[in-house]
Amino acid sequence: MSLNTFGHLFRVTTWGESHGPALGATVDGCPPNVPIDAAALQHWLDKRKPGQNKFTTQRREPDEVEILSGVFDGKSTGTPIQLMIRNTDQRSKDYGNISETFRPGHADITYWQKYGIRDYRGGGRSSARETAARVAAGGVAREAIKTLVPNVEIKGYMTQIGPHKINRDNFDWDQIEQNEFWTPDAQAAKDWAAYLDDIRKAHNSVGAVIEVVARNVP
Structure with a gap:
């Protein structure tokens, strides 16, 4: 099991790699008529955005989320909500020297052992950048909770x-x-x-x- 998908009634599948053209999430199971707009999701992505202090990655990404499906006239339709965040500051050449090296403290060797192949450019899907997709999906979850159980x-x-x-x-x-x-x-x-x-x-x-x-x- 890859664990790219988690949840039961409300399911989230994340996709994409750290140095690919984009990454994102598919949210399935969100009830219809939940008010959702990109600005509400962007609020949480801006809090996660890298490069805001010296204790985070210095990679500069705008992390602008795009809603591709599942929302019409500002409300969820009950169909899968597709979210996309484009990568704009990948520097793959910085990782060329570790193409045949396993870094300590990373998932490099475990990916290799499990799949027999790995994306060494920033760790691929094992990169912390993958969490941007989870934050965007979490924004959808928050809007659903706010609508269905507003006191939570x-x-x-x-x-x-x-x-x-x-x-x-x-x-x-x-x-x-x-x-x-x-x-x-x-x-x-x-x-x-x-x-x-x-x-x-x-x-x-x-x-x-x-x-x-x-x-x-x-």
Whole structure:
């Protein structure tokens, strides 16, 4: 199973590669008459957009989403919604030296072992760029939830980078969108910035933990 598709009643299939002409998602199962426009989806893509600080990829992409099907007169029709995001800043030549090299901390070797072929240009579908399609599809999901169960509130935030966790006593919802790490702990954001500078200088990498909270779920 490739896991390109997930969900049951509301299904999302993502497609495309990091250095292909475009990537996107097909959303199937969205109820009809849900108000959807590109601006609503673009709101979330702009939050994800790369190159906004030194802790993300410096690749510059406008990440402009196009709705190709499934929406008419600003509302979903109940048919599959096709979303596309064009790639404009691929630099495939930068990856020529790793065409026969497996990078640590990436999915290079696992793709090779599973499929016997891999797209080494930025990791192909294992690139973090693939998440742009998921964000666009998530925007559709948010519009559907807002229409069907308007009292539901969903928020996500980072709680840990490497061994360093937030202090729950400092939890402030208003801080989440005020720092580079989307964390509710302003002091943790400062500490993580210094920590990641050291990690980068050591040519190392670390993992992180996020939480998602859904309130008023029926």
